[in-house]
Amino acid sequence: MPITGGCRCGACRYTLNYPAIPVIYACHCRDCQTATGGGFVLQAMMPAARLVLTGDGIERSAPNSRGGVTTQFYCAQCLTRLYSTNTARPGVALVRAGTLDASDTIVPAVYMWGSRRQPWIGLPPEAEVHAEAIPLERVMQIFAPNFS
Numbered sequence: 272m273p274i275t276g277g278c279r280c281g282a283c284r285y286t287l288n289y290p291a292i293p294v295i296y297a298c299h300c301r302d303c304q305t306a307t308g309g310g311f312v313l314q315a316m317m318p319a320a321r322l323v324l325t326g327d328g329i330e331r332s333a334p335n336s337r338g339g340v341t342t343q344f345y346c347a348q349c350l351t352r353l354y355s356t357n358t359a360r361p362g363v364a365l366v367r368a369g370t371l372d373a374s375d376t377i378v379p380a381v382y383m384w385g386s387r388r389q390p391w392i393g394l395p396p397e398a399e400v401h402a403e404a405i406p407l408e409r410v411m412q413i414f415a416p417n418f419s
């Protein structure tokens with residue numbers, strides 16, 4: 272089964288070139304709460320080359336708080352954000368995993384910015400939760416399967 276997803280209106284569709292849903296993280300930071308208008312974001316960090324997108328999209332770029340430039344890709348019709356890239360990580364895409372067709376089957380591998388988590392959102396007792404960003408070395412371990 273190909274891993275597929277798309278925007279709210281159906282104009283933009285994508286396929287992720289993986290045999291199963293790639294490793295996904297949840298970020299509870301305030302920026303992600305603001306960007307989504309929700310409590311957290313679910314994202315897959317993966318090579319942009321493994322994302323095949325169809326449909327009419329728009330891109331917007333803006334400086335981020337870490338000194339780079341983040342480019343967001345949206346459906347041109349319904350403005351669902353599908354993924355982003357960052358000049359700090361060339362060739363890497365952050366796919367907004369809530370747009371996967373099988374989003375109801377996602378289990379995040381790791382949770383970050385737990386210190387900013389909305390207090391009513393419970394996490395599994397065995398969950399790996401980082402109070403702030405995930406240390407870079409651990410990021411490489413957790414997401415290695417997406418890059419192999």
Ligand SMILES: [Zn+2]
Pocket residue numbers: 278279280281282283346347348349350351
């Ligand atoms: Zn759309």
Ligand SMILES: [Zn+2]
Pocket residue numbers: 298299300301302303304384
């Ligand atoms: Zn965040």
